Amino acid sequence: MLKKIIYKGLGIAYLGVSLTACVTPSAVERTENRMVPASYNNSQDTTNTGTVGWKSYFADPYLAALIDTALQHNQELNITLQEIEISRNEVRVRKGEYLPSVGLRAGAGVDKVARYTNIGAMEATTEIKPEKEMPEPLQDFLIGAYATWEVDVWHKLRNSKKAAISRYLASVEGRNFMVTNLIAEIADSYYELLSLDCQLAIIKQNIELQDNALKIVKVQKEAARVTELAVRRFEAQLLHTQRLQYDIQQKITETENRINFLTGSYPQPVRRDVAAFEQLVPETINAGIPSQLLANRPDIKQAELELAAAKLDVKAAKAMFYPSVGITAGIGYQAFNPIFLLKPESLLYTLAGDLAAPLINRNAIKASYYSANAKQLQAVFNYERTILNAYIEVVNQVSKLDNLEKSYNLKSREVEALTQSVTISKDLFASARADYMEVLLTQREALESKFELIETRKEQMSALVNVYRALGGGWQ
Known part of the structure; x- marks a missing residue:
């Protein structure tokens, strides 16, 4: 008997599938392109800086302490967690939906049926035992x-x-990518x-030098060797340099607070080795091969x-066109x-199966599928796009490192x-063989060139940070 029921159920299911599967809408499919170039610059060296841990890559103990603090207290990272x-x-x-749902049920109630109805008439003529009528009102107790x-x-x-599992793992990789970006942002700042x-x-050094130069010009003016115009020009240059001092101090404050925000701290001085910048030397970067990006980059x-x-969502949406089979027991x-509740005669059970398939109004299912x-x-x-972007980022940063190294060497010579021109111009001016404008211009050019040299070194360190991030380093 049970086999007949099963066969009938399978026959109905097959008929339902035949009716629905033949009209399942088709969809455009596209296979992703996983191919990347074989190398960045015709090198097949697989040594990859991106696999180095951030504690080894960033050797500065103050920087390492800041990164460690940020990984614990950064609010955005905690939101991602x-x-x-x-x-x-x-x-x-989703796992709960896949498994059977089991529950307990208990209840109690009372029911008074009108006597002049079919149910009321039957209860009036029904005896529980000889000469013992059905109780009125009728109580009802249930446990099951x-x-x-x-x-x-x-x-x-x-x-x-x-x-759902894939999206959970994707969120973990998203957290890793955020860690990579967070470490890079702190190091760059x-x-x-x-x-x-x-x-x-x-x-500050230039302010001291220009202040001494102003004093000398004032003495020369008293000796009638220069005019008041020279004094005012030297004074204006000193004031300009003093103004630059406060501009930089403001930038220092803002940069410190940017780091404080990333580490989840209120404004406070950032501990650092002020003299360390002059000893910074960009390390050699090994980019490896592009295919390693697929394993190293969390965003990929x-x-x-x-x-x-x-892809799994598409399969699940397509299954909505097919009949659903349900079992209830x-x-x-x-x-x-209550005194009869646990007697064998009070036992009840039910077992049912149902088959449901959408046949007419399937617009909502089609919309979900599309x-x-x-x-x-x-x-x-x-x-x-993510793979392409990762490859281009690496190429750009590796090229930038190479060009910045050449630029830094030339800027150092400049x-x-x-610097030698400043000394020469001062000596010539002191012996009246050079105009004061030449001294002022040389001093300004020397100051700007020193700033540009520092900026170039900073860009080199920034490129080192960015190439490390582009290679997928930092989250390990």
């Missing part, structure tokens, strides 16, 4: 267990659970702070997992008097030449 927890709970929800289960024939629930300290020190792995989730005791497919195509394009 809660998003990961939300994704983990979504996995539990029930279960419902949607049989996942077409893997709709299973694919939804797998999609730290090196900017050191460069500002160095610029401030140069400004995140896009890949989101793509996998989107229950067992318990029911009686009108939306899932469109999101899948979005995920494909996003994955390809600073050396202008």
Whole structure:
């Protein structure tokens, strides 16, 4: 008998699938392109700086302490951790939908039926025992267990659970990518702070030199060797340099507070070695090969997992066109008097199966299916874009490091030449063989060139940070 019921159920299911599957709408499919160039610059060396831990890459103990503090107290990172927890709970929800739902039920009630109705008339003529009529009003007591289960024939629930797992793993990779960016932002701001300290020190040195030059010009003016115009020009240059001092001090304050914000701290001085900037030497970077980006970059792995989730969503949405098979069961005791509740005669049970398939109004299901497919195509394009962006970032930063090294070497020679020119111009001016304008112009050019040299070094350190981030370093 049971076999006949099963065969009939399978026959109905097959008929339902035949009616619905033949009209399942088609969708545009696109396979993602995972191909990347074989190398960055014709090198097949697989040594990759991106696999180095951040504590080894950033040797400055003050910088390491700032990064460590940020990884514990950065608010945005902590917000992302809660998003990961939300994704983990979504996995539990999907897993719960896949498993049977079991519950307990208990209840009590009272029912008074009108005598002149079919039920009332039957109760009036029904005896529980000889010469013992049905009680009126009729009480009702129930205790039992029930279960419902949607049989996942077409893997709709299973694919939804797998999609939730992929999104959870994608959120973890998103957190790793945020860690990479956070470390890079702190390191970049730290090196900017050191460069500002160095610029401030140069400004103070120039203020002292220009103040001495102003005093000398005033003495020469009293000796009628120069005019009041020369005195005013030297004085104006000194005031200009003093103004630059306060501009840099403001930038230092803002940069310190940017670091404080990233570390989750209120404004306070940032501990650092002020003299460390002059000893900074850019390290050699090993970019490895482009295919390593697929494993090292958290944003690429995140896009890949989101793509996998989107594909599973399409399968789950497609399964909505097929019939759903459900099973419900229950067992318990029911009686009108508590003393009869646990007697064998009060036992009740139920077992039922149902098959439901959308046949007429399927617009909502079609819309969900088309939306899932469109999101899948979005995920494909996003994955390809992420890979392309990662490759270009590495190429740009490696090229920038090379060009900045050449620029720094030339700028160093320029600073050396202008520094010597300042001394020469002062000597010539003192012997009346040079105009004061030449001295002023040479001093300004020397100051600007020193600033540019510091800025170039800062850009070198920034490029080192960015190439490390572009290679996927920092989250390990």
